[in-house]
Amino acid sequence: MKYGVNEQGYYGDFGGAYIPEMLYPNVEELRQQYAKVINDPDFKAEYDGLLRDYVGRPSPLYHAKRYSEKYGANLFFKREDLNHTGSHKINNAIGQILLAIRLGKKRIIAETGAGQHGVATATVCALKGIECVVYMGEVDMERQAPNVSRMKMLGAKVIPATSGSKTLKDATNEAMRDWINNPVDTHYIIGSVVGPYPYPDMVAQFQSVISFETRKQLLQKTGSELPQYVLACVGGGSNAMGMFYHFLDDQAVNLIAVEAAGQGVNSGHSAATTFLGREGVLHGSRTILMQTEDGQVVEPYSISAGLDYPGIGPQHAHLYKIKRAQYVSITDDEALQAGLLCSQLEGIIPAIETAHALAYLEKMTFKADDNVVICISGRGDKDLSTYIKYFNF
Template sequence: MKTFLADKDGFYGEFGGTFIPKALEPCIKELQDKYLEVLNDPSFKAEYDALLRDYVGRPSPLYFSEHLSKKANCKVYLKREDLNHTGAHKINNTIGQILLAKRLGKKKIIAETGAGQHGVATATVCALMNMECEIYMGKLDVERQHVNVQRMEMLGAKVHAATSGSMTLKDAVDEAIGAWAANPKDIYYLIGSTVGPHPYPDMVSRLQSVISEEIKKQLTQKEGRDYPDYLIACIGGGSNASGTVYHYVDDLRAGIIFAEAGGKGVETGQTAASIQAGKVGILHGFKTMVMFDENGEVKEPYSISAGLDYPGIGPLPAHLAAEKRATVLAITDDEALKAAFELTEKEGIIPALESAHALAVLDRVKFKPEDIVVVTLSGRGDKDIDTYLKEKNRFLKSE
């Protein structure tokens, strides 16, 4: 049977794979050889499930939104990943990878972060597991997300501000990979999204698939069936999106809509919409859709959202888009801000700017009254308060 998930070499159709320098081959090979064995080990699963339940607070609720349902003229549910410990979906993955790192005998964890949510989740679990932790974050993102930087430091992590390139997520990844290559024996690189060389995209998707696993059970209880008509999620690297669709990719009854960061508009060039504005290329050890400039260099992405300004996309969303299994919409900054202010005003929920891109899809797609739509609210908006307050005057209260 055809599947949209990864093959044994980590390819999703033409996307994915392993394209790395020689210095990283031993640690990547170790991961490729061990990750499935560890993830499928009953003792790992028992420890992982217990931490998700008792430490993270899973299952996260599937909340029926009366306001959004009335507005979109269908049934809209929000998968509330914002209610997890640390405020986002990121901790699902960090717990799993740190348990793996301990089983591999690693002494130190390094990670990259954009919006800071993955950095906070990594620092949190390192504190829990008594592991040394260093976080790489673009200097621009350090300034935009200073509250998350303070949280990481309070949790005991050392934060490195990446000053190369655009000083955002891509550059944080570059510097983290450099540190890993310098000491691969003791360091475990905990990638926060479904990006990087195989096995990271598949491993992170599996660890985040708790999201779609819960959606199936929760929809059965609420609607008497285990699938929605549409799943909606934002995509930057693609981890919350991959987790949202994991158990549905081969079930064609469930439509998939991804929201990528349109920035100021794809046509302006100030965008992070890599599926719509990119070409096939290699980025950070894997093949995907990448935004290049006129000189063939990786282009600096732009988004108001620090977690979505990545010049590429995970191989699973890239493959689903190429195969027309998923529809991808480029949501502009202003569309995301409008959706965020509306949810705050009408439902008392302040979403992360990343999640607001997914919410904005409801204004762009016409649904049927009988449709069941699940939108993954990937994170809460505390970290984005400065941006929201700065922009609020442009978005007066709706009448």
């Protein structure tokens, strides 16, 4: 694949495994095993079976008629919000738990921002009867309280990350420290296409089912596998990478990644990484990240906990640099308005993360026969209190 990872774990200038020696054996074991394991027919059969019977895949590709009328094109929603646990995160969590079991691991750790990845991980750990510890920023635990309760109900232990901005970045630091301290029997299920190689590639492969299905569904509905536009929101970038994956080599497909501008790109309260970031190293990979002149990581801000991350996955950094995908940004206000619009035009309350992708439609112009796919990465149940507060319901 033209845009895929090379043997050293790089996408162009980005990627690699910038990790302390303490993590080397774990990461090296994964690197040696992951391709072998996920291409094994037994693994594939179990993974596909669970995606079908437990997650409910394939997720529908829904022709959003009222949205299509409003925007003057054929708009399709890829309904990851209908997955078990309410977002695309479960695709990766299922893949990694099956891999962890095959590697003989007895304990699972994860980081979570919005809580969707934490819930997905707690779910698959319950499914397989494996101990689960989830690190979550203290601030995020408050703004995504329903997901904290869900994780606890599923039997996971949720540990607050109390350093730094107390959000996703800090939860990731804590999970990495746990992994350093527990090098033998623990597997770290990273929730996005970030981290040291092989994580960005592994997570992208597990999420690529999104675009794999979309192509087939589009063919059926439009007579062509290829849309003119594909949109997805980007924090670390896992739903976007899954949504882009099987379209990367088709240059005719415009890929649009929507970052969180927070209160505005230049407000000082933003998470628009490609606008505000520079090349550097974060959480084990060389990528684009928001940082000070001295290379200290900047605390990002977005109303959406899932997009509140100072970096993007290395493959995204590559696609951005070579301009294979377009990176844009949407503010808190624009996203919340789009969430309301989607609720009232289509009867779908989207996650605030997803609402960022929907909001960008306002800034596009279409031809009447354009086919446009938007990844509805998650549902908005977890965000109700934020919506209610904003709109004064």
